[in-house]
Amino acid sequence: MRSSRYYIGLLIAISLLTSCAKHPVFIDRGSYIAQVVPDNPGQDNRVKFLVMHYTAIDDEGSLKTLTSGNVSSHYLIPTKPKLVDNKPVVYYLVNEDKRAWHAGLSQWGNSAGLNDGSIGIEIVNYGYEDRGELREWFPYTSEQISTIAVMMKDIIQRYGIEPQNVVGHSDIAPQRKVDPGPLFPWDELAKRGIGAWPDEETVAFYLAGRETSEPVDIANFQTLLAKYGYQISISGVLDPETQKVVSAFQMHFRASDIKGIPDAQSEAILMALIDKYRTKWIQPVM
Ligand SMILES: [Zn+2]
Known part of the structure; x- marks a missing residue:
């Protein structure tokens, strides 16, 4: 038989x-x-977001913390990645097919709990130190910056992650987190085609000749932040919660002043970003 x-x-x-x-x-x-059944068009990638972090501790502590079971990320970038065949070596801690625990309570646009649909990259960096009134941020090493640039590009391409969904931890959890901080080189990365960045001409158009520091309507600014993806309530009041969200936005897109005060320049940047990434352009019917 x-x-x-x-x-x-x-x-x-x-x-x-x-x-x-x-x-x-x-x-x-x-x-x-x-x-x-091959070539089924009814599918897309589960990974929609790329979330950037700093660890706030040294190399050894970062590796230990991210492999001890409470928190984790898919990748960890050491202070000075070793080179093998002239290529930087990074730690691969959690398989990209699996969920790593890096985002915690988080929201971006309509998506909550970003551990589910994201890749998380942690970078070894001490974060900041408060010296009296002054907050001093620790810079990333040039080796880390060149490494994250190639990694981010690769991950974004493999999953088709949209530019506005390449975010910092502070963007998706602004009440709890400030990483990767204002020294994370979002502008430099954008020049290499990584992540979202507004067009200068559009920013100038929306600034419309105003002083960059001119105050703006709070409720309108909150509405714009929500439209771009930030979780914020439209209270019309510059309360501490709003200030944290504004600061998170500024750390990403206007790092020269991150006090969290809405001003004309921040508003113009925000409107230019919404124009570029959040407005569906409908072709007129001929
Ligand atoms: Zn983080």
């Missing part, structure tokens, strides 16, 4: 022998067989 194992073997043998687009491929899962 022919066993089912024989039959499965035969199926797989046939599919291997005749492996061209027309013939089905079978995967033996042990207790059942899955017939692959």
Whole structure:
């Protein structure tokens, strides 16, 4: 009597022998067989966001913390990545197919809980130190910047991540987080085609000759922040919660002043970003 194992073997043998687009491929899962239907257009990537972080501790501590079970990320970039064949070596801590625990309570646009659909990259950096009134931020190393640039580009391309969905931890959890901080080189990365950045001419158009520091309507600014993706309530009041969100926005797009006060320049940048990334352009019907 022919066993089912024989039959499965035969199926797989046939599919291997005749492996061209027309013939089905079978995967033996042990207790059942899955017939692959190729080229199904009804699918997209599960990964929609790329989230950038700093660890706030040293190399050894970062690796230990991110592999001890409470928090994790997909990748960790050391202070000075080693070179092998002239390529920087980074730690791969969690398989990209798996969920890493880096975002925590978070929201961006209509998506909440960003651990689900994101890749998280942690960078070894001490963050900041408060010296009296002054907050001093620690710079990233040039090796880290060149490494993250190639990594981010690769991940964005592989998953087709949209520019506005390349974010910092502070963008998606502004009440709790300030990483990757104002020294993260968003502007430099944008020049290499990584992440969102407004067009200068559009910013000038929306600034409309105003002084950059001119105060603006708070409720309108809150509405614009929400439209771009930030989680914020439209209270019309510059309360501490609003200030944190404004500061998170400024750390990403206007790092020269991150006090969290809405002003004309921030408003113009925000409007230019919405124009570029959040408005669906509808072609007029001829
Ligand atoms: Zn973080």
